[in-house]
Amino acid sequence: MLIDCPWCGPRSVEEFTYRGDGTLKRPALSDRSIDAANAYVYDRENPAGDHMEIWHHGNGCRSHILVKRNTLTHKILSCELLGPYSAGRKK
Numbered sequence: 225m226l227i228d229c230p231w232c233g234p235r236s237v238e239e240f241t242y243r244g245d246g247t248l249k250r251p252a253l254s255d256r257s258i259d260a261a262n263a264y265v266y267d268r269e270n271p272a273g274d275h276m277e278i279w280h281h282g283n284g285c286r287s288h289i290l291v292k293r294n295t296l297t298h299k300i301l302s303c304e305l306l307g308p309y310s311a312g313r314k315k
C-alpha cells in the first residue's frame with residue numbers, strides 16, 4: 225500500500241505509523257461527563273468502507289496526515305496534512 229504524503233509524494237506504508245481514527249472529536253472542556261471521556265478514549269468503530277485515519281510519516285517528513293481509505297479495498301482516496309502547515313496542502 226502506498227500513501228501519497230503531501231510533502232514527500234507516494235511512499236510505502238512501512239514508512240508510516242497508524243495513529244488512530246481521524247473522525248474522533250475530543251469532548252469540550254466544559255463536558256465533565258466520564259461517559260464522554262471514556263467514549264473518546266476507548267470506543268472505536270470498525271467500519272467497512274471509506275474511513276478517515278490519522279497516519280504519521282515517521283520515516284519521512286514526520287508529518288501527521290489525514291488519510292481517507294477504503295478499509296475493504298485499502299485504496300487511498302485522499303491525503304491531507306494535519307496541523308499548522310495543513311492549509312491548502314492536499315493530495
Ligand SMILES: [Zn+2]
Pocket residue numbers: 229230231232233281284285286287
Ligand atoms: Zn512525508
